[in-house]
Amino acid sequence: MLALYGYYRSSAAYRLRIALNLKGLEYENIPVSLLAGEHRNEEYLKLNAQGLVPALKDGGLTLGQSMAILEYLEETRPEVPLLPADAAGRARVRQIANIIACDIHPLDNLRVLKYLKGDLGISDEAKEIWYRHWIRLGFEAIEAMLQDGASGRYCHGDTPTMAEACLIPQLYNARRFNTPLDEFPTILRIEELCNSQDPFIRALPENQPDAS
Amino acid sequence: MLALYGYYRSSAAYRLRIALNLKGLEYENIPVSLLAGEHRNEEYLKLNAQGLVPALKDGGLTLGQSMAILEYLEETRPEVPLLPADAAGRARVRQIANIIACDIHPLDNLRVLKYLKGDLGISDEAKEIWYRHWIRLGFEAIEAMLQDGASGRYCHGDTPTMAEACLIPQLYNARRFNTPLDEFPTILRIEELCNSQDPFIRALPENQPDAS
Numbered sequence: 001m002l003a004l005y006g007y008y009r010s011s012a013a014y015r016l017r018i019a020l021n022l023k024g025l026e027y028e029n030i031p032v033s034l035l036a037g038e039h040r041n042e043e044y045l046k047l048n049a050q051g052l053v054p055a056l057k058d059g060g061l062t063l064g065q066s067m068a069i070l071e072y073l074e075e076t077r078p079e080v081p082l083l084p085a086d087a088a089g090r091a092r093v094r095q096i097a098n099i100i101a102c103d104i105h106p107l108d109n110l111r112v113l114k115y116l117k118g119d120l121g122i123s124d125e126a127k128e129i130w131y132r133h134w135i136r137l138g139f140e141a142i143e144a145m146l147q148d149g150a151s152g153r154y155c156h157g158d159t160p161t162m163a164e165a166c167l168i169p170q171l172y173n174a175r176r177f178n179t180p181l182d183e184f185p186t187i188l189r190i191e192e193l194c195n196s197q198d199p200f201i202r203a204l205p206e207n208q209p210d211a212s
Numbered sequence: 213m214l215a216l217y218g219y220y221r222s223s224a225a226y227r228l229r230i231a232l233n234l235k236g237l238e239y240e241n242i243p244v245s246l247l248a249g250e251h252r253n254e255e256y257l258k259l260n261a262q263g264l265v266p267a268l269k270d271g272g273l274t275l276g277q278s279m280a281i282l283e284y285l286e287e288t289r290p291e292v293p294l295l296p297a298d299a300a301g302r303a304r305v306r307q308i309a310n311i312i313a314c315d316i317h318p319l320d321n322l323r324v325l326k327y328l329k330g331d332l333g334i335s336d337e338a339k340e341i342w343y344r345h346w347i348r349l350g351f352e353a354i355e356a357m358l359q360d361g362a363s364g365r366y367c368h369g370d371t372p373t374m375a376e377a378c379l380i381p382q383l384y385n386a387r388r389f390n391t392p393l394d395e396f397p398t399i400l401r402i403e404e405l406c407n408s409q410d411p412f413i414r415a416l417p418e419n420q421p422d423a424s
Contacts, residue, residue: 068306094280
């Protein structure tokens with residue numbers, strides 16, 4: 001039995017909920033409250049030395065880092081693939097996923113926003129401009145990539161992949177901070193398609209047991 | 213023939229130089245000057261819509277995002293593997309690599325430092341504290357992980373992997389900003405081992421044609 005240590009609003013945990021649901025895998029959902037600082041507890045640090053969510057437990061193995069976990073699930077539970085079969089397609093999907101995982105999300109997550117406000121003393125307005133800036137840059141690149149002919153109904157072909165597992169949580173965050181999204185019609189079309197389906201709906205932050 | 217569009221000081225390009233050298237792959241080294249803004253030229257944007265380095269050209273295919281490219285090289289040129297054979301080991305290596313690629317480097321790269329200084333007006337001192345802060349957090353987690361018994365001479369076992377391809381450039385950056393590293397003896401031991409070897413030496417920023 002798989003166990004996911006997450007937090008309803010963690011965008012990286014949300015990626016894994018989508019992937020687990022798409023693959024039809026059952027898992028125990030174990031909330032770790034970032035607000036209460038539970039990710040810095042000694043017990044949790046034993047599971048994940050980095051003290052971040054998510055972590056995935058698979059029998060005696062515990063893993064951190066959502067992108068490494070997505071690859072692990074793909075290798076150990078390949079029945080519903082979230083990567084295409086060809087190397088070029090796989091690279092394209094990983095490229096889209098990593099634009100989000102490496103170039104948007106790390107700059108906009110809670111610990112960074114806290115540093116900007118607490119340690120650097122920037123205003124709420126400057127924080128929101130920062131937040132939207134990195135989303136816009138990344139989404140501009142993704143929207144351009146989606147015009148290259150390899151997209152179908154989804155970012156790549158006609159089934160959801162790791163690209164959607166990253167994109168949908170990032171869109172959710174973008175909306176929380178009122179990021180303008182009109183320039184990204186293809187991204188919005190894919191969002192609508194995903195969010196009408198059960199694996200994505202069950203993964204929504206508000207549908208988690210720790211949502212408040 | 214492979215072609216790497218990079219910049220001598222780009223840490224993400226440096227990862228790929230290490231991987232290409234470890235795999236014994238020849239490639240054309242095409243400098244894209246970040247200082248001169250060549251990554252925002254129309255011609256380069258056609259290759260990489262995101263306007264970042266590195267990009268890898270393999271025949272008619274051009275890819276961006278260094279972590280996606282590392283996986284692509286692993287899938288298409290598997291002769292010298294940079295991931296272990298077992299899924300748990302592969303996940304552990306990717307976890308270490310992604311602590312750097314997702315949680316350190318995105319916060320400390322040139323475009324972010326420029327934003328902090330230019331748009332947010334923070335001091336050089338505050339910028340250096342920021343820089344070292346994210347390195348320290350990530351390296352603390354990696355140093356802890358390296359005590360778990362799966363490490364050998366390298367981060368994972370006795371041959372270099374994607375973990376070193378990410379770790380060595382991050383250490384290079386850490387030194388540029390005088391980040392204290394004494395707390396990380398295992399990381400330093402692995403650095404010394406790597407930097408005594410030809411594939412890592414040839415990948416050093418100062419050994420690139422565009423180094424200045």
